[in-house]
Amino acid sequence: MTRVRSVPPEGSWTATYEFDVDDRDGGAPHTVVARGVMTPDELPLPPALEDAAPFGSASWGCVLPDLRLALTVPPLDDALPGLTMLLDAERGPGLLTRALLGGGVLVEGTAVVACAPTVAAYKPGVRATVVCRLGLGADADAAGADDAAPADDFSGPEAVVVKVHSDDEGERGHEALRSLAQSPLAESPLVQVPRPLAHLPELRLSVQQHIEHECSLKDLFHAAFEGGGQSVLARLAEGSRGAGAALAALHRSGSGFGEGETWEQDLAAVRRKHASLVSVVPELGGSVAEALVRIEAAAARTAADLPCPSHGSFHPAQVLVTAERLALIDFDKCCQAEPARDLAAFTTKLRHMAVNKVDTHRYDPGGAAEVMVETLRETFLGEYTRTAPLSERRLAVWEALEVFSLVLSASKKMLGPRTQNCVAMLQRHLDDHGL
Structure with a gap:
């Protein structure tokens, strides 16, 4: 069971259920994905289905009264038509050929003749990220054309990253990468950013360079906290230092892409949630609600910093460790914002990963994991401030809002121990910084 979410104001909860099924008729094991709605006692259950369709079929559903749970199989993701086409073995190669030819990545006469897609991330109805390993060959439709590629010269990328969105975020990310490709960041020895390759607006599908990498900074973090030893810890510290330098380079890149995102907008969004x-x-009432009032008051006493090119969602998972240098990915939320907005997102995620990797861990400011994270935080910020200015007070305010958002996120997912940890983190942060 994943993606548990509250459905206000009715008081119900939704979740995604994945059933691993062994076929009794000798077919291959497979997975059935169902959507569940949990209804509280005071609300009526949906009516039971009279004619039960085969389990897992598009019309299947059932009601389990003892669990107050109704299950149905969701329809195909009509919100992401580009994803459906991309994952189709027959249509996927043609789709990528059209995109890459339009983007000038392939020469005339060359086509994608094979595509091995791997879904790296998927939020149903919202977005998906797919890594596609490509096989290139002659374009059958262009056979005999004067400008067709020679039979032994099918140059092009071995792999690409394809992003599909239900809204305009994909176009935003594509245009952000175009802007960064024209900025000094493109020549930076400190950081690499994917090159934008193509964009199909009618499908809300964008294609970008696939950066070969060893792991993400998030992967290194988990390896270190699972007993990876001193060598892994050293790599994590070096990666955190590199992330600080990379973010400073982004903030100082001069890219003018993206609308302004302000503290007031983020605060209003958190208040609505x-x-x-x-x-x-x-x-979430009582002391938690009072904490939000304290955060707002502290922000009013602290001057906002000037906006700069901002990643918009800067977490350790967006930092890739490559053989030569770090790489930054996922610019779909790129904007112009205060530097502390990106910094706080990163440092707060570090704290969150250490405390909530398993929900049996209780937050302890003096614990080994928490102390290690604070050291990594100082390493990251120390490298950032070597080349970019930082208002520590403003950072503390943004971090407080980020931790408050974690409280809401854990509550929304019905994660009781995690919610308690985040509330304790929030209280400690407010007290430590006098907010």
Whole structure:
């Protein structure tokens, strides 16, 4: 069961259920994905289905009264038509050929003749990221054309990253990469950014360079906290230092792409989320609600910094460790914002990963994991401030808002121990910084 979410104001909860099925008729084992709605006692259950369709079919569904749970199989993801085409063995290669030819990545006469797609991330109805390993060959439709590629010269990328969105975020990310490719960041010895390759607006599909890498900084973090030894810890520290330098280079790149995102906008979004959740999670009232008032008051006493080119969602998972240098990915939320917005997203995620990797861990400011994370935080910030200015007070305010958002996220997912950890982190942060 994944993606548990509250449905205010009715008080129900939704979740995604994945069933691993052994076929009794001798077919291959497969997975059935169902959507579940959990209904509280005071609300009526949906009516039971009279004619049960085969389990896992598009019309299958059932109601389990003892669990107050109704299950249905969701339809195909009509919100992401580009994804459906891309994963189709027959249509996928043609789709990528059209995109890469239009983007000038392939020469006339060359085509994608084989595509091995791997879904790296998928949020149903919203977005997907797919890594496609490509096989190139002669374009059958261009056979005999004067400008067709020679039979032994099918140059092009061995792999690409394809992003599909239900909204305009993919175009935003594509244009952000175009802007960065024209900025000094493209020549930086410190950091690599994917090259934009193609964009099909009618399918909200964008293609970008695939950067071969050893792991992400998030992967290194988990390896270190799972007993990876001193060598892994040293690589993690070096990666954190490199991430600070890379982010400073981005902030100083001069790219003018993206609309402005302000503190007031982020605060308003958090307030709306809190207001919708407190109706079904009463624990978010009281001291948690008071914390948001304290954060808002502290922000009013602290001057905002000038905006700069911002990643918009800067976490350790967006930092790749390559053989030569670090790489930054996922610019779909690129904007112009205060530097502390990116910094706080990164440092808060570090703290969150250390405490909540397993929900049996209790937050302890003096614990080994927490102390190690604070050292990594100082390493990251120390490298950033070597070349870029930083208002520590403003950073503390942004970090407080980020931790508050983690409280809401854990509550929305019905993760009780994680919510308690995040509340303790929030209280400690507010007290440590006098907010």
